[in-house]
Amino acid sequence: MAWEEEAFVEAGERLRALLKEVKRVIVGQDRLLERMLVALLAQGHLLIEGVPGLAKTLAVKTLARAVGGSFRRIQFTPDLVPADLLGTRIYNPKEGEFKTELGPIFAHLLLADEINRAPAKVQSALLEAMQERQVTLGKETYPLPKPFLVLATQNPIESEGTYPLPEAQLDRFLLKVVVDYPAFHEELRMVERMTAGEEIRVEEVLPLEDLLDLIRLTERVYVHPKVAEHAVALVQATRDLAGVGLKELKPYVAFGASPRASLALVQGAKALALVRGRAHALPEDVRDLYPDALRHRLVLSYQALAEGVRVEEILEAVLQRLPPPFVPLHDPYGDTRSPLGPPGA
Incomplete structure (x- = not known):
């Protein structure tokens, strides 16, 4: 196609x-x-x-x-x-x-x-x-x-x-x-x-x-593997804050986001790309939706509530720790993998 x-x-x-x-x-x-x-x-x-x-x-x-x-x-x-x-x-x-x-x-x-x-x-x-x-x-x-x-x-x-x-x-x-x-x-x-x-x-x-x-066109928006990997990494970071160098924030999160958050990020990024007139999702789309897709999925600990730590502060720290990846328009090995569609499109 x-x-x-x-x-x-x-x-x-x-x-x-x-x-x-x-x-x-x-x-x-x-x-x-x-x-x-x-x-x-x-x-x-x-x-x-x-x-x-x-x-x-x-x-x-x-x-x-x-x-x-x-x-x-x-x-x-x-x-x-x-x-x-x-x-x-x-x-x-x-x-x-x-x-x-x-x-x-x-x-x-x-x-x-x-x-x-x-x-x-x-x-x-x-x-x-x-x-x-x-x-x-x-x-x-x-x-x-x-x-x-x-x-x-x-x-x-x-x-x-x-x-x-x-x-x-x-x-x-x-x-x-x-x-x-x-x-x-x-x-x-x-x-x-x-x-x-x-x-x-x-x-x-x-x-x-x-x-x-x-809505059907939204499903055709292309998501580069690196964009999907970035979305999953941002979500998994909420479950292992120490693993991304945020050990000081670990006591504040009782439960991190579920895999449904990764799906929401990718689905939302595809829709946001279409709203902005693009056929492909960018890491910026994922990062733009990150606070809205995650703020209701994190369960904060009593210590966070007692010290007044907001969920947005934790999400912002994760974004700062995990920078967006570089997404090439073409595969470095010569494969014409374009954000406009799958290989050979």
């Missing part, structure tokens, strides 16, 4: 046009919007952490409108039950049979607002949908729509009445993005829009069928 670089360049232009349309509504939050696209193209899920009022809900809703997909928002509360999320079977006495009512989870983009407020039963029900992309009601299994993306938010301030997400569920999220407060000029722009009553209508710039084509 011939690899056409023009297709990847055109895909990057379309994805940047999509981001531009979303940014007509969302002021700032460039990193969050880019990570949302990465999760969508890599068919992963996104965990968003930030205080209330940072336009997390609006960003998801705007993206859904721009791609012509369905959007549902579920406010997670302690009294939520799995049927409120998945749906249930209802008995119809007139017809004498059960009828299945599908829940709000059957949407292309699902916003799980304050996911850590839901009890364990609801979280486990969501876990099946995230991992298997299907829902089981009674004896029947219903596939979820394609694409299916869960964007879950959690408030880092409040802890009362919350249920911390188990590590198994955290590991299912491709990325975790921490949303910070906007800059002065960004917040001023928000205030100006509100006082002027400015309302912006989002246009559909990327139909759902075209988005599915881009």
Whole structure:
């Protein structure tokens, strides 16, 4: 199969046009919007952490409108039950049979607002949908729509009445993005829009069928063996900090990242490469996604919590210790192994 670089360049232009349309509504939050696209193209899920009022809900809703997909928002509360999320079977006495009512989870983009407020039963029900992309009601299994993306938010301030997400569920999220407060000029722009009553209508710039084509194109992005090796080395370093010369940080990490982190890094790097209009992933793509792909997968020790050591500090130290590899465009032995495709493409 011939690899056409023009297709990847055109895909990057379309994805940047999509981001531009979303940014007509969302002021700032460039990193969050880019990570949302990465999760969508890599068919992963996104965990968003930030205080209330940072336009997390609006960003998801705007993206859904721009791609012509369905959007549902579920406010997670302690009294939520799995049927409120998945749906249930209802008995119809007139017809004498059960009828299945599908829940709000059957949407292309699902916003799980304050996911850590839901009890364990609801979280486990969501876990099946995230991992298997299907829902089981009674004896029947219903596939979820394609694409299916869960964007879950959690408030880092409040802890009362919350249920911390188990590590198994955290590991299912491709990325975790921490949303910070906007800059002065960004917040001023928000205030100006509100006082002027400015309302912006989002246009559909990327139909759902075209988005599915881009998801398939993401799978064709080439990953050089050295790029994959770098991703695995960065992940394994969290399990053996002493082995990479970071012995002083070892007491702070109780458990390092699982192999699922390596997969997330490579899948995310392929999606990020496509967003940036490239047919090949670079070590810089892996390193750019490293904090977002790893921050929710490390389990810090009590000593780290007591001394106020943040997971980002540990990840930054690993990045400094393991520099990016040199990725040649051609094999030194004369093999035409190009980042644009496999040998002989």
